[in-house]
Amino acid sequence: MADTVTASSILKTKFYFVDGDDRTINIKNPKSTITSSDIQGLETWMQTNQPLVGDKMGAAFGKIMSATHVATTTRELDI
Amino acid sequence: MADTDLKVKSSYAGKTQTLTISDANPKASDSVLLEFAQRVNALTDNTYSSTDKVTTVNLDTESDKQTPTLQLRAGTGTTPLTEVTITGKGTTGATGKRIYYDGDGEVYYRMYSASGEDGWLFLSTKKATPEESIIEAYLMTSTNAPDGTYYIDLYSTETENYKAATWKVTVTLTTS
Numbered sequence: 001m002a003d004t005v006t007a008s009s010i011l012k013t014k015f016y017f018v019d020g021d022d023r024t025i026n027i028k029n030p031k032s033t034i035t036s037s038d039i040q041g042l043e044t045w046m047q048t049n050q051p052l053v054g055d056k057m058g059a060a061f062g063k064i065m066s067a068t069h070v071a072t073t074t075r076e077l078d079i
Numbered sequence: 080m081a082d083t084d085l086k087v088k089s090s091y092a093g094k095t096q097t098l099t100i101s102d103a104n105p106k107a108s109d110s111v112l113l114e115f116a117q118r119v120n121a122l123t124d125n126t127y128s129s130t131d132k133v134t135t136v137n138l139d140t141e142s143d144k145q146t147p148t149l150q151l152r153a154g155t156g157t158t159p160l161t162e163v164t165i166t167g168k169g170t171t172g173a174t175g176k177r178i179y180y181d182g183d184g185e186v187y188y189r190m191y192s193a194s195g196e197d198g199w200l201f202l203s204t205k206k207a208t209p210e211e212s213i214i215e216a217y218l219m220t221s222t223n224a225p226d227g228t229y230y231i232d233l234y235s236t237e238t239e240n241y242k243a244a245t246w247k248v249t250v251t252l253t254t255s
Protein backbone atom coordinates (compact mmCIF):
# COMPACT_ATOMS: atom_id res chain seq x y z
CA MET A 1 0.00 0.00 0.00
CA ALA A 2 1.28 3.43 -0.79
CA ASP A 3 1.88 6.22 1.68
CA THR A 4 -1.28 7.99 2.80
CA VAL A 5 -1.28 11.67 2.04
CA THR A 6 -3.83 13.99 3.53
CA ALA A 7 -3.98 17.69 3.10
CA SER A 8 -5.60 20.01 5.54
CA SER A 9 -5.64 23.70 5.97
CA ILE A 10 -6.50 26.11 8.71
CA LEU A 11 -7.04 29.83 8.71
CA LYS A 12 -5.45 31.06 11.96
CA THR A 13 -7.29 34.27 12.63
CA LYS A 14 -6.15 36.54 15.43
CA PHE A 15 -8.74 38.92 16.91
CA TYR A 16 -7.64 41.93 18.92
CA PHE A 17 -9.67 43.65 21.67
CA VAL A 18 -9.31 47.18 23.00
CA ASP A 19 -8.16 45.92 26.41
CA GLY A 20 -5.02 44.59 24.75
CA ASP A 21 -6.23 41.01 24.76
CA ASP A 22 -6.05 38.91 21.64
CA ARG A 23 -7.55 35.60 20.73
CA THR A 24 -6.89 33.17 17.90
CA ILE A 25 -9.58 31.11 16.25
CA ASN A 26 -8.47 28.31 13.95
CA ILE A 27 -10.99 28.02 11.15
CA LYS A 28 -10.76 24.72 9.34
CA ASN A 29 -10.91 24.29 5.58
CA PRO A 30 -10.71 27.90 4.50
CA LYS A 31 -11.51 28.64 0.89
CA SER A 32 -8.41 28.66 -1.25
CA THR A 33 -9.63 31.89 -2.81
CA ILE A 34 -9.74 33.93 0.42
CA THR A 35 -8.38 37.40 -0.03
CA SER A 36 -7.41 40.12 2.40
CA SER A 37 -10.52 42.04 1.43
CA ASP A 38 -12.65 39.10 2.66
CA ILE A 39 -10.92 39.39 6.04
CA GLN A 40 -11.27 43.17 6.06
CA GLY A 41 -14.96 42.81 5.25
CA LEU A 42 -15.39 40.51 8.26
CA GLU A 43 -13.41 42.93 10.43
CA THR A 44 -15.58 45.90 9.44
CA TRP A 45 -18.75 43.95 10.13
CA MET A 46 -17.39 42.84 13.53
CA GLN A 47 -16.50 46.39 14.50
CA THR A 48 -20.07 47.46 13.82
CA ASN A 49 -21.86 44.47 15.31
CA GLN A 50 -19.46 43.41 18.12
CA PRO A 51 -20.07 39.66 18.25
CA LEU A 52 -17.05 39.01 20.49
CA VAL A 53 -15.77 40.57 23.71
CA GLY A 54 -12.38 40.71 25.38
CA ASP A 55 -11.57 39.54 28.89
CA LYS A 56 -11.59 42.74 30.88
CA MET A 57 -15.18 43.83 31.53
CA GLY A 58 -16.28 42.89 28.03
CA ALA A 59 -13.77 45.02 26.15
CA ALA A 60 -14.90 45.75 22.64
CA PHE A 61 -13.51 44.03 19.59
CA GLY A 62 -10.89 46.19 17.92
CA LYS A 63 -9.57 44.58 14.76
CA ILE A 64 -8.40 41.39 13.13
CA MET A 65 -4.66 41.39 13.75
CA SER A 66 -3.74 38.64 11.37
CA ALA A 67 -5.16 35.85 9.29
CA THR A 68 -2.72 33.16 8.32
CA HIS A 69 -3.59 30.39 5.94
CA VAL A 70 -1.68 27.33 7.10
CA ALA A 71 -1.73 24.44 4.68
CA THR A 72 -0.54 21.12 6.00
CA THR A 73 0.25 18.04 4.03
CA THR A 74 0.46 14.94 6.14
CA ARG A 75 2.10 11.89 4.67
CA GLU A 76 1.67 8.73 6.64
CA LEU A 77 4.49 6.48 5.55
CA ASP A 78 3.59 2.94 4.57
CA ILE A 79 6.01 0.86 6.59
CA MET B 80 -19.72 35.62 35.40
CA ALA B 81 -21.49 33.86 32.60
CA ASP B 82 -19.51 32.87 29.53
CA THR B 83 -21.10 32.63 26.13
CA ASP B 84 -19.76 30.31 23.44
CA LEU B 85 -20.94 29.69 19.91
CA LYS B 86 -20.81 26.10 18.65
CA VAL B 87 -20.82 26.27 14.87
CA LYS B 88 -21.58 22.91 13.25
CA SER B 89 -20.70 22.21 9.67
CA SER B 90 -19.57 19.36 7.49
CA TYR B 91 -16.64 18.85 5.18
CA ALA B 92 -16.08 15.85 2.93
CA GLY B 93 -18.89 14.06 4.71
CA LYS B 94 -17.48 14.58 8.19
CA THR B 95 -19.24 16.82 10.67
CA GLN B 96 -17.20 19.22 12.70
CA THR B 97 -17.81 21.80 15.38
CA LEU B 98 -16.00 25.09 15.66
CA THR B 99 -16.23 26.64 19.12
CA ILE B 100 -16.03 30.41 19.21
CA SER B 101 -15.65 31.50 22.80
CA ASP B 102 -16.31 34.86 24.44
CA ALA B 103 -19.27 35.77 22.33
CA ASN B 104 -20.70 39.10 23.40
CA PRO B 105 -23.54 38.29 25.83
CA LYS B 106 -25.13 41.63 24.94
CA ALA B 107 -25.18 40.87 21.21
CA SER B 108 -28.51 39.80 19.82
CA ASP B 109 -28.97 36.20 18.76
CA SER B 110 -29.32 37.31 15.15
CA VAL B 111 -25.94 39.10 15.27
CA LEU B 112 -24.26 36.03 16.75
CA LEU B 113 -25.88 33.82 14.14
CA GLU B 114 -24.74 36.11 11.33
CA PHE B 115 -21.22 36.08 12.76
CA ALA B 116 -21.16 32.28 12.84
CA GLN B 117 -22.38 32.13 9.26
CA ARG B 118 -19.89 34.75 8.07
CA VAL B 119 -17.02 32.80 9.62
CA ASN B 120 -18.28 29.65 7.95
CA ALA B 121 -18.53 31.53 4.66
CA LEU B 122 -14.73 31.82 4.68
CA THR B 123 -14.54 28.04 4.44
CA ASP B 124 -15.43 25.21 2.10
CA ASN B 125 -17.52 23.73 4.90
CA THR B 126 -21.21 23.19 4.46
CA TYR B 127 -22.91 25.11 7.22
CA SER B 128 -25.26 23.16 9.43
CA SER B 129 -26.24 24.99 12.61
CA THR B 130 -25.09 27.26 15.42
CA ASP B 131 -25.85 26.87 19.09
CA LYS B 132 -25.31 29.55 21.68
CA VAL B 133 -24.11 28.03 24.93
CA THR B 134 -24.03 30.10 28.09
CA THR B 135 -22.17 28.78 31.08
CA VAL B 136 -23.13 30.18 34.45
CA ASN B 137 -21.17 29.54 37.60
CA LEU B 138 -23.97 29.06 40.10
CA ASP B 139 -21.53 29.39 42.97
CA THR B 140 -20.74 32.97 42.10
CA GLU B 141 -23.78 34.16 40.19
CA SER B 142 -26.70 35.83 41.85
CA ASP B 143 -29.96 36.95 40.40
CA LYS B 144 -29.82 40.29 38.66
CA GLN B 145 -32.71 42.53 37.94
CA THR B 146 -33.17 45.03 35.18
CA PRO B 147 -33.42 48.31 37.03
CA THR B 148 -36.16 50.67 36.01
CA LEU B 149 -36.07 54.24 37.15
CA GLN B 150 -39.49 55.77 37.17
CA LEU B 151 -39.88 59.27 38.48
CA ARG B 152 -43.43 60.63 38.51
CA ALA B 153 -43.95 64.32 37.95
CA GLY B 154 -46.46 67.04 38.56
CA THR B 155 -49.86 66.53 40.05
CA GLY B 156 -51.94 63.56 39.14
CA THR B 157 -50.49 60.73 37.17
CA THR B 158 -49.90 62.29 33.76
CA PRO B 159 -46.18 62.05 33.09
CA LEU B 160 -44.33 65.04 31.68
CA THR B 161 -41.98 64.64 28.77
CA GLU B 162 -39.47 67.25 29.85
CA VAL B 163 -37.46 67.05 32.99
CA THR B 164 -37.33 70.46 34.52
CA ILE B 165 -37.01 71.01 38.21
CA THR B 166 -37.50 74.39 39.68
CA GLY B 167 -35.61 74.65 42.88
CA LYS B 168 -33.84 77.05 45.10
CA GLY B 169 -30.17 77.57 45.62
CA THR B 170 -27.42 80.12 45.98
CA THR B 171 -24.59 80.62 43.54
CA GLY B 172 -22.46 77.61 42.89
CA ALA B 173 -20.73 75.45 40.36
CA THR B 174 -22.35 73.47 37.60
CA GLY B 175 -22.41 69.74 37.66
CA LYS B 176 -24.07 66.77 39.17
CA ARG B 177 -23.17 63.99 41.49
CA ILE B 178 -24.83 60.70 42.27
CA TYR B 179 -24.19 58.53 45.27
CA TYR B 180 -25.85 55.75 47.19
CA ASP B 181 -25.89 56.01 50.97
CA GLY B 182 -25.96 52.27 51.55
CA ASP B 183 -29.37 51.87 53.11
CA GLY B 184 -31.81 52.48 50.29
CA GLU B 185 -31.45 56.09 49.25
CA VAL B 186 -29.77 57.30 46.09
CA TYR B 187 -28.90 60.99 46.06
CA TYR B 188 -28.59 63.14 43.00
CA ARG B 189 -27.00 66.42 43.75
CA MET B 190 -27.64 68.99 41.09
CA TYR B 191 -26.15 72.32 40.39
CA SER B 192 -27.92 74.87 38.28
CA ALA B 193 -26.05 77.17 35.99
CA SER B 194 -26.75 80.09 38.21
CA GLY B 195 -27.56 78.61 41.58
CA GLU B 196 -26.28 76.21 44.17
CA ASP B 197 -27.29 72.66 44.71
CA GLY B 198 -30.66 71.27 45.32
CA TRP B 199 -30.69 67.68 46.42
CA LEU B 200 -32.78 65.25 44.48
CA PHE B 201 -33.38 62.42 46.83
CA LEU B 202 -34.39 59.04 45.51
CA SER B 203 -35.73 56.27 47.64
CA THR B 204 -36.23 52.75 46.36
CA LYS B 205 -39.38 50.82 46.83
CA LYS B 206 -39.88 47.32 45.55
CA ALA B 207 -43.35 47.05 44.08
CA THR B 208 -43.09 43.55 42.71
CA PRO B 209 -40.22 41.10 42.55
CA GLU B 210 -39.63 42.19 38.99
CA GLU B 211 -39.36 45.90 39.47
CA SER B 212 -38.05 48.53 41.77
CA ILE B 213 -39.72 51.88 41.74
CA ILE B 214 -37.61 54.82 42.70
CA GLU B 215 -39.48 57.84 43.92
CA ALA B 216 -37.72 61.14 43.68
CA TYR B 217 -37.98 63.97 46.14
CA LEU B 218 -36.38 67.36 45.80
CA MET B 219 -34.92 68.89 48.92
CA THR B 220 -33.69 72.44 48.73
CA SER B 221 -32.02 74.84 51.07
CA THR B 222 -34.11 77.58 52.55
CA ASN B 223 -32.53 80.65 51.01
CA ALA B 224 -31.79 79.40 47.52
CA PRO B 225 -33.00 81.39 44.53
CA ASP B 226 -35.41 80.05 42.01
CA GLY B 227 -33.83 78.55 38.98
CA THR B 228 -34.00 75.70 36.55
CA TYR B 229 -32.13 72.55 37.46
CA TYR B 230 -31.43 69.77 35.05
CA ILE B 231 -31.00 66.10 35.62
CA ASP B 232 -29.10 63.92 33.23
CA LEU B 233 -30.02 60.30 33.77
CA TYR B 234 -28.10 57.46 32.27
CA SER B 235 -27.22 53.89 33.06
CA THR B 236 -23.83 52.34 33.33
CA GLU B 237 -23.95 48.86 31.99
CA THR B 238 -22.00 46.12 33.68
CA GLU B 239 -21.50 42.57 32.60
CA ASN B 240 -24.60 41.30 34.29
CA TYR B 241 -27.08 44.13 33.98
CA LYS B 242 -29.12 45.35 31.13
CA ALA B 243 -29.29 49.08 30.66
CA ALA B 244 -31.81 50.76 32.91
CA THR B 245 -34.95 52.03 31.28
CA TRP B 246 -35.40 55.65 32.20
CA LYS B 247 -38.90 57.00 32.16
CA VAL B 248 -38.35 60.44 33.44
CA THR B 249 -41.21 62.25 35.02
CA VAL B 250 -40.29 64.09 38.16
CA THR B 251 -42.36 64.47 41.30
CA LEU B 252 -41.85 67.72 43.09
CA THR B 253 -42.95 67.61 46.69
CA THR B 254 -43.58 71.05 47.99
CA SER B 255 -44.09 71.30 51.70
